Amino acid sequence: MEVPILLDFEKKKLGSLHAKLKILYAKREKREKDYQTIKKLETKLQSKAAVIYKKLSCWQRTQVARHSSRPYTSDYIQHIFKDFIEIHGDRLYKDDRSILAGLAVFNGRSVVVVGHQKGRNTQENIEFNFGMPNPEGYRKALRLFKLADKFSMPIITFIDTPGAYPGIGAEKRGQASAIATNLQQMFSIKVPIIAIVIGEGGSGGALALSVADHIHMLENSVYSVISPESCASILWRDASYKKEAAEALKNDAKTAFRFGIVDSIIEEVPGGAHRDSMLTAKHVGEAIEKSLKTLSRKSVATLLAERIEKFAKVGEFL
Amino acid sequence: MQNNIDSPDGQNNNDYESWLDRPKYTNVKTLEDRTETRIPQGTWVKCENCLSQLSIEQLEKNSYVCLKCDEHLTISTDKWISLLSDKNSFKELFSQIKTSDPLEFKTAGNSYKDKISLLQKKLQVDEAVKVGRATLNDIPILLSVMEFSFIGGSMGSVVGERIFLAMKMAADKKIPFISVARSGGARMHEGILSLMQMAKTSAGTSMLSKAGSPFISIITQPTMGGVTASFASLGDIIIAEPRTQIGFAGPRVIQEAVKQKLPKNFQSAESLLENGFLDMIVSRNNLKQTLSQIINILKN
């Protein structure tokens, strides 16, 4: 058993319960009484967390979305797909590990799964480049989308990235072009595409996997044109105004839903997805199943026309 | 590292605000405005690059390209329109679509709404793009020109909608769509709505492709972030002006992320051409002729 680290806004209310649980979990030989205490404390923590999580600010949600114990693409693949076979490389230059892609079976149906992959420790973070793809990642994704198209397999994408990697090589090898190409090509893929924002929807780097027929967002995930830190350092000239920037950007799921960008908000367990990965994955699986049912009934022509229409109607003006 | 790419340390690919800090852009009036409103005929203008004194008449004849150093001086949207379209052929479209403030976006003491109305008054430009119908050497086209002086040419809902509708019209009429890009990227003040305009304008390019309408993308100084990472990079033919800065992330963001000096000519049109991401670099003086040549061959 492990207890996820507390975020700053949780410490005051959950701190002591958290500390007690940590000790009990670590205890080598637990007695019947210890299990009972653990159960009791866990219930108490969950209900206290539920109160805190009922009303989170946009900045707090950003913190939850970035929590190091939050379920990642690989966790969802493990929990809700069968027979996953990872596919590597863009056939042009490299295999970008910050995008995890492969074939799998979902509720008996063959599908293609593509998602940003983050790491949980230093070694993994280097391996997955903090979930920040280079152009090769987007090209690998597009290769898989075309494979899905060829074999009539629906596509499921998981969105969880701080953004596309801002590197010298990334620019030289056409980061902008790779993202743009995905945005354009995804409008021609003749199979249902379902995207789930599971953590950070960081700008163009997130969008390049999200041109989907249905987009779902986890309750505490965020999706934005720019990170609160970056926005603050540009508009406030000081990155420490990240809280204010997050509120101004309104990077939460509710806002994306209000503007018709997101089709549904997937409820997380009280206290955030990281407190119960299994249950969160179950909810995600249900949302995918529901979307697949609706989308599979549509003709290719309808599917493609509605995908364009979905994005064509996004925008607010006088 | 939890910063957004479009972010690390904050100066991201959206850092058009910092572009505006450059001396070149602090005077939001374009050269042409100065020419028409303030400087009487026959006076001289200083080149932004080599600082040579150039006469307005000479510049006018040379498409506002410096005769000494070939610097392509910043010109207004209307100047671009008259440069590329036949005389009096341009009819603006979709100008009834006006900017709103969907997020009620405020920074310390400043609201987006106020910023918009202030700029509209000051620049006599209503948004960061103007689109319309025109002819180019008698070929009917749809034309879109971005305006950098309006919040760094950033793309929000209005820019996305106008470009998308113009692309749709070009696709419906099966005529060429020509875009002049210059932009710092997606507009922060409209949050996720701005991000989605990248997908929306890319959807437009997909419609152009299906209709067989040629799309020629002209990239001018500077084009970064969400505009480079969407429609501007999706032309059937992509042309840049000499020495244009073209990229995804801003140079300072990259420097911060990689902790090393950036190579010479990094993100320049010349290096993009070398790396295979541009079809050609064309001097402004030859641009209209090149465009009509390309369209005539494509549509033959």
Ligand SMILES: [Zn+2]
């Ligand atoms: Zn000069």
